[in-house]
Amino acid sequence: MIGKLLMTCVAPLALAGCLIVHEEREPVRIVDVQVERVVSKTDAPAQSAAATRADGLTIHHDVIYGHHDGMANVYDVIHPANANGSAVLYMVSGGWVSRWAEPETRTQQFKALLDAGITVIPVHHGSAPRFKVPEAHADVKRALRHVSLNAASYGVDPARIGVFGGSAGGHLSLMLGLNGDDGDPAATDPVLRGAARIKAIVAYYPPVDLRPIAGPSERFPALDFPKDQAATISPILFVDAKDPPTLIVHGDADELVALSSGQSIYNALKAAGVKTELVIIKGGDHGFSEPVHRAEAYAAMAKWFRENL
Numbered sequence: 001m002i003g004k005l006l007m008t009c010v011a012p013l014a015l016a017g018c019l020i021v022h023e024e025r026e027p028v029r030i031v032d033v034q035v036e037r038v039v040s041k042t043d044a045p046a047q048s049a050a051a052t053r054a055d056g057l058t059i060h061h062d063v064i065y066g067h068h069d070g071m072a073n074v075y076d077v078i079h080p081a082n083a084n085g086s087a088v089l090y091m092v093s094g095g096w097v098s099r100w101a102e103p104e105t106r107t108q109q110f111k112a113l114l115d116a117g118i119t120v121i122p123v124h125h126g127s128a129p130r131f132k133v134p135e136a137h138a139d140v141k142r143a144l145r146h147v148s149l150n151a152a153s154y155g156v157d158p159a160r161i162g163v164f165g166g167s168a169g170g171h172l173s174l175m176l177g178l179n180g181d182d183g184d185p186a187a188t189d190p191v192l193r194g195a196a197r198i199k200a201i202v203a204y205y206p207p208v209d210l211r212p213i214a215g216p217s218e219r220f221p222a223l224d225f226p227k228d229q230a231a232t233i234s235p236i237l238f239v240d241a242k243d244p245p246t247l248i249v250h251g252d253a254d255e256l257v258a259l260s261s262g263q264s265i266y267n268a269l270k271a272a273g274v275k276t277e278l279v280i281i282k283g284g285d286h287g288f289s290e291p292v293h294r295a296e297a298y299a300a301m302a303k304w305f306r307e308n309l
Contacts, residue, residue: 056081057114059103060154065146065191066139068126075123075143076103077154078110084117085157086199086309089144091123091165091172096136096222098124112302118309119156121147125172128222133171133210136222137233140172145183145194160309162200164301167257167286168222170206174235174265177201178243200308201246202301205257205286208236208265239268245275247304249297251284277304 052058060077092098110120125139151158165173177198214230217223250262269276279300288294
C-alpha cells in the first residue's frame with residue numbers, strides 16, 4: 001500500500017493519484033539499465049523441489065531467480081492439476097515491501113484462478129527501506145525473464161503469462177506489462193536472454209506517475225530515489241498501442257491512491273486503442289476491506305484472465 005501525500009496538481013490528491021495530463025510525446029522506453037546491477041549477472045536458471053498435494057496442486061517453493069547483497073530473490077509456483085498452460089505472476093508488494101509467506105497460504109486466495117487451470121506464481125522482490133522502487137522493478141522484471149526461460153518445466157506457455165497486483169503491486173504489474181521486451185540474445189547471463197512479455201494485466205488501485213512523489217519519504221522509503229529516475233518507472237509514460245489487455249480496478253472511496261490515478265491510466269490505454277476496462281467499486285476503499293468489495297474485484301480479475309490468457 002501507499003499513503004497520502006499532498007501535491008499541487010489539478011487538486012490536492014492522494015499519493016500517485018494526481019490527475020495526469022497525458023503528454024503528446026514519444027513514450028519513455030527502457031530496458032534493464034543501471035538498477036540491474038543489484039542482481040547477480042551469473043545466475044543460471046534455478047529449480048526448487050516440487051511437492052504435489054492431495055488436492056492436485058504442485059508447488060515449487062522458493063525458486064531462486066537472482067541475488068543481491070548476499071540474499072536470494074525468490075518466487076513460488078502453484079500449478080493446478082488441470083493446468084491449461086497459462087500463468088499469472090502475482091506481485092507480492094505493499095508500499096514496495098515484499099513480505100514472504102508460504103505459498104500454501106495463497107492457494108485459497110487464488111482458488112478461482114487455480115480452478116480455471118491457471119498457474120499462479122507469487123513473486124518477491126527486494127524490499128524497502130533497503131531497496132527502492134527502481135530496484136523492485138528490476139527484480140520483478142528479472143523474475144519474469146526467469147519464469148519465461150523455465151516455463152516448460154512449470155507446464156507454462158511463455159506466451160500466456162499475465163500479471164496481477166494491488167497498489168505498489170499494481171504499479172509493478174503495469175510496468176511489467178507496458179514495458180516488455182524480448183531479452184538480449186547476446187547476454188552472458190542466461191536469465192537476461194529470457195523475454196519479458198506479458199499477455200494480460202490486472203492492477204488494483206495503482207499509482208501510475210511517480211514523478212511528483214519521488215524523493216525522501218518517511219512513510220514510504222521506497223520512494224527515496226533520484227527524481228530523474230521517476231520517469232523510467234512511471235507506467236503512464238509507457239502506454240502505446242502494442243500494450244496487452246489491461247483491467248484497472250479501483251474504489252471510489254480510496255483515500256490512499258485517488259480514483260483519478262486509475263482513471264488516468266485507463267484513459268491513456270483507451271486512447272491508444274488498447275483493450276482495457278475500468279471497474280469502479282462503489283464505496284470501495286484502498287485494499288477493499290469490505291468482503292463484498294473484495295469479492296467484486298476478485299471476480300472481475302479472475303474473469304479478465306480467463307478471457308485474455
